[in-house]
Amino acid sequence: MTALLDVRDLTVAFETPRGRTEVVRDVSFELAPGASLGIVGESGSGKSMTSLAVMDLLPPGATRRGSIRLAGTELTTLPPREMRKVRGARVAMIFQDPLSCLNPYYTVGLQISEAYRAHRPRATRREARRAAVEAMERVHIPHAAERVDHYPHQFSGGMRQRVMIAMALSGEPELLIADEPTTALDVTVQKQILDLIAEIRRDTGAGLVMITHDLAVVSEIADDVLVMQHGDVVEQGGAEQVFSRPRHPYTRRLLEAVPRIDDPLVGPGGAR
Amino acid sequence: MRATGLVKEFGGGGLRRRRPFRAVDDVSFAIPRGQTLALVGESGSGKSTTARMAAHLVEPTAGRIELEGEDVTRLRAEALARFRSRVQVVFQDPFSSLNPRHSVEQIVTAPLRYQGRRVPGGERAFTRALMERVGLDPDHSRRLPRQFSGGQAQRIGIARALAVDPSVVICDEAVSALDVSVQAQVIELLVRLQAEQQLSYLFIAHDLAVVRQIAQQVAVMSQGRVVESGPREQVFDAPQHEYTRALLGAVPRIPAEWDAARRAMVEQQTVQEEMA
Amino acid sequence: MALSSGVDLEPSARAGHRDPAPAGGPGRRAVLRVLRSDIAVVLSAGYIALVLLAAVAAPLLVQVSGWGPYDFDQAAIDPNLGGLPVGWGGGISAEHWFGVEPGSGRDIFARIVYGARVSMTVALAATALTTVIAVVMGLLAGYHGGVVDLVISRVMDFLMAFPALIFMIAVLSALPAENRQLLLVVVIAVFGWPYLARVVRSQTISLTQREFVEAARASGAGGWTIVFREVLPNLRSTLVVMTTLAVPGYIGTEAGLSFLGVGVIPPTPSWGQMIASSVSWYAVDPAYFLIPSVCLFLLVLSFTVLGDRLRTITDSGELR
Amino acid sequence: MLRYMGVRLLGMVVVLFLVSLFTFVIFFVLSPDPAVQICGKNCTPERIDQIRGTLGLDQPFWTQFGQFLSGVVAGRTYADGQVCPAPCLGYSFQNSLPVWDMLVDRLPVSATVAVGAAVLWLLAGVAGGLLSALKEGTWWDRGAMVLALGGISVPNYVLALVLQYVLVVQLQVLPFPQAVDFADGPGQWFANYLMPWVVLSFLYASLYARLTRANVIDTLGENYVRTARAKGLPGWLVIRRHALRPALTPVATIFAMDFAGLLGGALITETVFGLNGIGKLAADSITQNDQPVIMAVTLLAAFFVIVGNIVVDLLYGWLDPRVRTAR
Amino acid sequence: GGGGGGGGAGTGAGAGATSLTDEPAQGGTVSVLLNADFSYLDPQRGFDGGVNNFYRLVYRTLTTAAPGNAEDPSAMVPDLATDLGTVSEDGLTWTFTLKEGVAFDDGTPITSADVRHGISRAWDPALGIGSPYAKQVIDAPEDYEGPYRSGELETIETPDDQTIVFHLKEPFPDFPAVLGQPNTVPFPVGTGEGEEFLTDIIASGPYDLAEYQPGQSLSLVRNEAWDQSTDEVRTAKPDAWEFTFGLDGATIDERLLAGQGADVNAIGGAVQSATVARLQTPQVQQRVFEPQGVCTTYMGLNTTKEPLGDVRVRQAINLAIDKTAVQNASGGTQLATVATTILPPSIAGHVDYDLYPRDVEKARALLEEAGVGDGFELVLDIRSQPKMQAQAEAVQQSLAEVGIDVSLNVIDTSTYYETIGTTTQQNDAAITGWCPDWASSASTFIPPLFYGPNIVEKGNSNLAQIDDPEINAAIEEAQLITDRAEANQAWGELDQLVMSKAPVVPLLVETGLTVVGENVTGLHASPGAATGGIDYVLVGLRDPEAG
Numbered sequence A: 001m002t003a004l005l006d007v008r009d010l011t012v013a014f015e016t017p018r019g020r021t022e023v024v025r026d027v028s029f030e031l032a033p034g035a036s037l038g039i040v041g042e043s044g045s046g047k048s049m050t051s052l053a054v055m056d057l058l059p060p061g062a063t064r065r066g067s068i069r070l071a072g073t074e075l076t077t078l079p080p081r082e083m084r085k086v087r088g089a090r091v092a093m094i095f096q097d098p099l100s101c102l103n104p105y106y107t108v109g110l111q112i113s114e115a116y117r118a119h120r121p122r123a124t125r126r127e128a129r130r131a132a133v134e135a136m137e138r139v140h141i142p143h144a145a146e147r148v149d150h151y152p153h154q155f156s157g158g159m160r161q162r163v164m165i166a167m168a169l170s171g172e173p174e175l176l177i178a179d180e181p182t183t184a185l186d187v188t189v190q191k192q193i194l195d196l197i198a199e200i201r202r203d204t205g206a207g208l209v210m211i212t213h214d215l216a217v218v219s220e221i222a223d224d225v226l227v228m229q230h231g232d233v234v235e236q237g238g239a240e241q242v243f244s245r246p247r248h249p250y251t252r253r254l255l256e257a258v259p260r261i262d263d264p265l266v267g268p269g270g271a272r
Numbered sequence B: 001m002r003a004t005g006l007v008k009e010f011g012g013g014g015l016r017r018r019r020p021f022r023a024v025d026d027v028s029f030a031i032p033r034g035q036t037l038a039l040v041g042e043s044g045s046g047k048s049t050t051a052r053m054a055a056h057l058v059e060p061t062a063g064r065i066e067l068e069g070e071d072v073t074r075l076r077a078e079a080l081a082r083f084r085s086r087v088q089v090v091f092q093d094p095f096s097s098l099n100p101r102h103s104v105e106q107i108v109t110a111p112l113r114y115q116g117r118r119v120p121g122g123e124r125a126f127t128r129a130l131m132e133r134v135g136l137d138p139d140h141s142r143r144l145p146r147q148f149s150g151g152q153a154q155r156i157g158i159a160r161a162l163a164v165d166p167s168v169v170i171c172d173e174a175v176s177a178l179d180v181s182v183q184a185q186v187i188e189l190l191v192r193l194q195a196e197q198q199l200s201y202l203f204i205a206h207d208l209a210v211v212r213q214i215a216q217q218v219a220v221m222s223q224g225r226v227v228e229s230g231p232r233e234q235v236f237d238a239p240q241h242e243y244t245r246a247l248l249g250a251v252p253r254i255p256a257e258w259d260a261a262r263r264a265m266v267e268q269q270t271v272q273e274e275m276a
Numbered sequence C: 001m002a003l004s005s006g007v008d009l010e011p012s013a014r015a016g017h018r019d020p021a022p023a024g025g026p027g028r029r030a031v032l033r034v035l036r037s038d039i040a041v042v043l044s045a046g047y048i049a050l051v052l053l054a055a056v057a058a059p060l061l062v063q064v065s066g067w068g069p070y071d072f073d074q075a076a077i078d079p080n081l082g083g084l085p086v087g088w089g090g091g092i093s094a095e096h097w098f099g100v101e102p103g104s105g106r107d108i109f110a111r112i113v114y115g116a117r118v119s120m121t122v123a124l125a126a127t128a129l130t131t132v133i134a135v136v137m138g139l140l141a142g143y144h145g146g147v148v149d150l151v152i153s154r155v156m157d158f159l160m161a162f163p164a165l166i167f168m169i170a171v172l173s174a175l176p177a178e179n180r181q182l183l184l185v186v187v188i189a190v191f192g193w194p195y196l197a198r199v200v201r202s203q204t205i206s207l208t209q210r211e212f213v214e215a216a217r218a219s220g221a222g223g224w225t226i227v228f229r230e231v232l233p234n235l236r237s238t239l240v241v242m243t244t245l246a247v248p249g250y251i252g253t254e255a256g257l258s259f260l261g262v263g264v265i266p267p268t269p270s271w272g273q274m275i276a277s278s279v280s281w282y283a284v285d286p287a288y289f290l291i292p293s294v295c296l297f298l299l300v301l302s303f304t305v306l307g308d309r310l311r312t313i314t315d316s317g318e319l320r
Numbered sequence D: 001m002l003r004y005m006g007v008r009l010l011g012m013v014v015v016l017f018l019v020s021l022f023t024f025v026i027f028f029v030l031s032p033d034p035a036v037q038i039c040g041k042n043c044t045p046e047r048i049d050q051i052r053g054t055l056g057l058d059q060p061f062w063t064q065f066g067q068f069l070s071g072v073v074a075g076r077t078y079a080d081g082q083v084c085p086a087p088c089l090g091y092s093f094q095n096s097l098p099v100w101d102m103l104v105d106r107l108p109v110s111a112t113v114a115v116g117a118a119v120l121w122l123l124a125g126v127a128g129g130l131l132s133a134l135k136e137g138t139w140w141d142r143g144a145m146v147l148a149l150g151g152i153s154v155p156n157y158v159l160a161l162v163l164q165y166v167l168v169v170q171l172q173v174l175p176f177p178q179a180v181d182f183a184d185g186p187g188q189w190f191a192n193y194l195m196p197w198v199v200l201s202f203l204y205a206s207l208y209a210r211l212t213r214a215n216v217i218d219t220l221g222e223n224y225v226r227t228a229r230a231k232g233l234p235g236w237l238v239i240r241r242h243a244l245r246p247a248l249t250p251v252a253t254i255f256a257m258d259f260a261g262l263l264g265g266a267l268i269t270e271t272v273f274g275l276n277g278i279g280k281l282a283a284d285s286i287t288q289n290d291q292p293v294i295m296a297v298t299l300l301a302a303f304f305v306i307v308g309n310i311v312v313d314l315l316y317g318w319l320d321p322r323v324r325t326a327r
Numbered sequence E: 001g002g003g004g005g006g007g008g009a010g011t012g013a014g015a016g017a018t019s020l021t022d023e024p025a026q027g028g029t030v031s032v033l034l035n036a037d038f039s040y041l042d043p044q045r046g047f048d049g050g051v052n053n054f055y056r057l058v059y060r061t062l063t064t065a066a067p068g069n070a071e072d073p074s075a076m077v078p079d080l081a082t083d084l085g086t087v088s089e090d091g092l093t094w095t096f097t098l099k100e101g102v103a104f105d106d107g108t109p110i111t112s113a114d115v116r117h118g119i120s121r122a123w124d125p126a127l128g129i130g131s132p133y134a135k136q137v138i139d140a141p142e143d144y145e146g147p148y149r150s151g152e153l154e155t156i157e158t159p160d161d162q163t164i165v166f167h168l169k170e171p172f173p174d175f176p177a178v179l180g181q182p183n184t185v186p187f188p189v190g191t192g193e194g195e196e197f198l199t200d201i202i203a204s205g206p207y208d209l210a211e212y213q214p215g216q217s218l219s220l221v222r223n224e225a226w227d228q229s230t231d232e233v234r235t236a237k238p239d240a241w242e243f244t245f246g247l248d249g250a251t252i253d254e255r256l257l258a259g260q261g262a263d264v265n266a267i268g269g270a271v272q273s274a275t276v277a278r279l280q281t282p283q284v285q286q287r288v289f290e291p292q293g294v295c296t297t298y299m300g301l302n303t304t305k306e307p308l309g310d311v312r313v314r315q316a317i318n319l320a321i322d323k324t325a326v327q328n329a330s331g332g333t334q335l336a337t338v339a340t341t342i343l344p345p346s347i348a349g350h351v352d353y354d355l356y357p358r359d360v361e362k363a364r365a366l367l368e369e370a371g372v373g374d375g376f377e378l379v380l381d382i383r384s385q386p387k388m389q390a391q392a393e394a395v396q397q398s399l400a401e402v403g404i405d406v407s408l409n410v411i412d413t414s415t416y417y418e419t420i421g422t423t424t425q426q427n428d429a430a431i432t433g434w435c436p437d438w439a440s441s442a443s444t445f446i447p448p449l450f451y452g453p454n455i456v457e458k459g460n461s462n463l464a465q466i467d468d469p470e471i472n473a474a475i476e477e478a479q480l481i482t483d484r485a486e487a488n489q490a491w492g493e494l495d496q497l498v499m500s501k502a503p504v505v506p507l508l509v510e511t512g513l514t515v516v517g518e519n520v521t522g523l524h525a526s527p528g529a530a531t532g533g534i535d536y537v538l539v540g541l542r543d544p545e546a547g
């Protein structure tokens, strides 16, 4: 069985007036169909660039090298027109900051149905709208039929993130890439969203690449873990293995630093 | 520091006679000397507003604040300056809370200058000493905030708070914006300083795991009210209020057995290294 | 909590592009460094410097060239051709480097350098005055908000509702002509400050919401201290950019008003006045028309390029 | 909404009142005696007094201002029995014609100049800016931006004369601009107005090109554009729907202001080309110290600017859902 | 009188070349390109060279200035009247008879009552802002306020429809010239109140108003009621006239030079200095017309200011000013001639002389003598108008040579005359010009400028504020001379007398060189009706179909 996503030696570099800086170096990983991968690492370690490289959505000035295969298809050499058909339909992406990722000028309904119609040229406007309402219901947005005509700013942070997910789902993708989908949210809301993603994966069997800097989140959601530092993959493996037997010192330090809610309490003020 | 029945209302009045919005509703707390009180709760629950009232940055609509037994709810000029030298604030975003156009030296001596006090030992020496205390390279005293990393910048903020030798430091999400490892360093610094100087902290956070590490007392806020408060153990181990339970339940956790296994491994390795 | 110290995990230390610049005003040096590497900027700055130099050294230059800005040279013009300069290019010769003015034979080089004085003085003084008013008003409105903001904002609306050019001309032509230069500066500033003040105000509002203002208050700073010690320094780059962009506007305004006949009083030359008197000659004595026009165009262009580049640099983080 | 409009309209009346008061003060206090001017070459003091009486110039300041205002609203009857129906802006000192008629007479020319220039600069500026943004960094982009810089720096009277010399005097491809009617033949009309349009729109086109370019580049970097791409939308749709709308909204609002400003007359362009619009009327009346006309033109121009302001607000509310739904 | 100096026609030198004085053909439309609109269509209000010339196309008066092609163009000739009137023995009563067949545009015959109605409008306080002479000369009740308030003026008698009798306050030998002023145009009894004639015309001349857009354009068409046989002044060859206003001076020149399309039928005003150089090609030369200058540009020296009260200082200034520089500043030899006398050559009575040829040494000596050898400061009032500024700069520059420091006080064009005409506001000196109201004598030239009793606080035209008994007496004497030749001689002598006291510095006579479309002909200068410019009533086209 071929891997759903197979990334080999991916390198992303920026060409700046001061020369070339590699922000992702020789990253390789594999994701089986229906499996989930967590990418962790601190801010600036190249997590987002890796995911954007997969989508071919790197910012101007960035170049990528290496191979990215989606269910056997090589994406790096795909003509733009074909790549467009991959985006949204086969691989969908959820971004971190849902407010800035939704266009403030259009209703959420339009933005969802736009995603729906992008890959169904025959779909009528009405069908797309119905699909949008359905998608919103699927992500548990109350009164979806009404709220489909609202603008992004009229939604709360958690709701917006749901809208983003609904949008990602409307193409029925095989692979979902979530780039820090809960960083901006409260713990309680974060939990709802994570539960929602889990529920959806259960329903659709889509693969998931989850990017975050919160190791605890990864430990709850991912089958495999990829730890990045300075653009390099320093450690990868099954979640249990990485968390219980970290090999790289960096991974260890990270795990050390994560505050834990269940740790035995140390004395007041920390008697260290 | 002790606060009783704090209320803050926003808006309202005016021509339209809108009903005011109660951001903080009857909040009371007490911070014993040398201890930390953590204020937790979801976004918008009124934590910052409470902190700002405690720091005398907004006037409370009602309620009373005492500092070492003295009523400090309403202060004017001189008394306010004295208050400022006893209560300081560390803000959430290190970069936004440091004036990007001022050097470290200007920033950390500002409280003294603004309060019209002499800088003991001259600006340069004073700054160097402070920077050393918070673990920054004293040679960087002429740099601007943007030449520092987030963690370093937050240390500058802490240094500024310490410049006037306060007895209470209010930390409004002082570590929330930082990466885990940096966060850990800053927390360590705060704890060390507390031990050294008998500081009291009003520590605001939404991350319960962080709170658990630093606070002796915890108050949980929701929609402007304190729904539960008490010693750390009590709140975390035996939460009474529904909301506190929901909050605790939502915290993502690394499975305990993985952690245990890792610790065991690390310990083993350390032993091995020591032996070697 | 066992945190291994000595590990440098600072994110931006890794990011590589925040390598510390030398202490003491790194911002300014970085700006200068970027500017120096830009050919358009170098040329613009060079031209501005040249004009400034010419303006300052006008009396000396005129000594060298041999003709003052007011000296008539009847020999250089042809009375039978409407006073057209004798010779090629509007009378360009070793004696008159830029030719002479038709009708009077006055030396254009001398008038250009003396005209630069007026143009630069008016534009720079107007900019300075505008900036001072705008900064004070903008800071007050932005920081205090409420009634102060309301009043200042309405005054700005009111001034901006005026058809400024029409009104400037009307006022200038109605007022007595003595001390025109001062009057020009005042009138330009009165109608010009709201445009800058608006920017200052909105920046102040957004700066005031930044935590460092709150931090300053927590440190014990009062209103004025915050406004002038904390907020104002942060407006520096905005002000530098805005004023650099305002200067060409005011140079143009002075020239335009002089062109419309309400500028400086004769026989004082200004570039706008020179263009105005040359327009009717453009067909027979193109040099007379082109020399001041090109000088003015280049000056405005230079300031615009400079301001533009400054803005791009300060906006886009090219500094890093 | 109605309430909001009411407040805005009231604000507009207040600003207009202040503008007229200010203008009136300036000319009342600073200006020389118009009666002497009207009196002409062979004037006697008695005649001057007579003229003053007729025009009400002997009244105290506030009375005169009051008469002026009530004239605008309700019309006015002069001391010599002459009736000036509302909106009465008085009579020109220069030729005794009703100022209102003079304005109405001139407005078509100014409007033609303004509308034509606006169309031109929108086309050239927005299209040029858009192309530049999409081809950022290419020679096309650089060329367009250099041209735009030039457009901002060249005084329009210089441009006007150069164009006239080249196109009319030397090449003779265009006539000397005259305010011909559209009815006199569209071709004629177009040829006559073309140069004023170009001259007037050059600066604006340059500014708009730069603005559009910067805005489009900014929006193309917005996260929501990336989202749109991530959905798999075709490139043109991403640009048209997700980049252009947000990028052009500020342009549209600025346009409303600029256009309103021009309706009050393009002073220099009209003067240079001798087109009898409001701007030229302003220039002429200033040289003739024709106070009622200056007053009226100032008010008219202020009126357009203020209306433009309101239109901008409405437009903004209409174009930007964040503002629209907030109200 | 020495009227016809200066030559009326253009060059027409080339062999077989057409002349600008060729007789025009019948028909076509003449177009006139102008900088500014006419002041008023109502001849009772308008009173300046430009509009007076225009009035003759649409209005007729009892008498009028001779057409430009007349033997003596500065003379007066009868127009609606059969002759120049009969004066009574005491010089106080003038009787005129109307021609037969003259009519208004609707065909109604013009009667003596209509003439009286037109003239009596001058007394209306709101209307009578034009020519002042009728009111000054014709006897009227003290409280008379025009026909609309006080009824028709009874002191003008109309014994029958053809006869009209005027009674004067005092004898006025130039009275026929007064009746040639535009404010004596007849109007049907009962018309013309208030604003009526601001945008409308009741024509008595060969043309009638077709369309008028104030400040923009005006067109005339034939007045069918006008009968050529009653009119010896106007040839009225074109069928229509098209006036365009608001054009920039340079643009007018460009259009006339280019002569594209309808511009072959166009005429304009004096060219800009910058255009002179472009008139030199032979093709253009043929189209250049040189009218006569009838206005003197001079600098008044305010004799009430020190040290200008001293005649030696004034003489020194006269000697020191480089008039050639002033001439060059005004466009050189083609656009202006240096003036050494007060009266320009085309005015009856002019005598050539020069009391003050430039002599800087002598000027210095005089100043020394007057005790101001170290120089002094002098404020010169000028208009904010480019040409006058250039002239002033030339004056400033040449006076600097004798140590006089001139500072220019630029006054807005609109308020210039008011300022310098107010004795309290007037500074040391002012540059201005003076044109006669009729060319047939200097009686409207020298008295307004130099007659002491004429000094008024406001609206003063005696800028020197000279009140010299000798001059005053000579003026009073000259005004009463009825014989024209004798009077002209007296004015000529007065000119020299005045200049010996140097109250003014005559600077220039500007000639108003102009270029016309190639199809335009019938060009004659008219010192009387058009301040020396092209006399409209004779202009026409060579080929009515062209353009």
Ligand SMILES: Nc1ncnc2c1ncn2[C@@H]1O[C@H](COP(=O)(O)OP(=O)(O)OP(=O)(O)O)[C@@H](O)[C@H]1O
Pocket (backbone or CB within 6 Å): A014, A023, A041, A042, A043, A044, A045, A046, A047, A048, A049, A050, A059, A061, A213, C015
């Ligand atoms: N446009 C750009 N030009 C140059 N460098 C860039 C650009 N965008 C990103 N980078 C750099 O690329 C590196 C990787 O960025 P990336 O966004 O992938 O980090 P990340 O791991 O997603 O961080 P975060 O957790 O903050 O989202 C960073 O060091 C960043 O500074």
Ligand SMILES: Nc1ncnc2c1ncn2[C@@H]1O[C@H](COP(=O)(O)OP(=O)(O)OP(=O)(O)O)[C@@H](O)[C@H]1O
Pocket (backbone or CB within 6 Å): B010, B011, B023, B041, B042, B043, B044, B045, B046, B047, B048, B049, B050, B206
């Ligand atoms: N100046 C103000 N005017 C009006 N409302 C305000 C103001 N400041 C705060 N609020 C409101 O008061 C409530 C409490 O705000 P506060 O900042 O104290 O919350 P918080 O618990 O600190 O939230 P967060 O975790 O997001 O910082 C919020 O609903 C906020 O919108």
Ligand SMILES: [Mg+2]
Pocket (backbone or CB within 6 Å): A047, A048, A049, A179, A180
């Ligand atoms: Mg990222």
Ligand SMILES: [Mg+2]
Pocket (backbone or CB within 6 Å): B047, B048, B049, B173
């Ligand atoms: Mg907060």
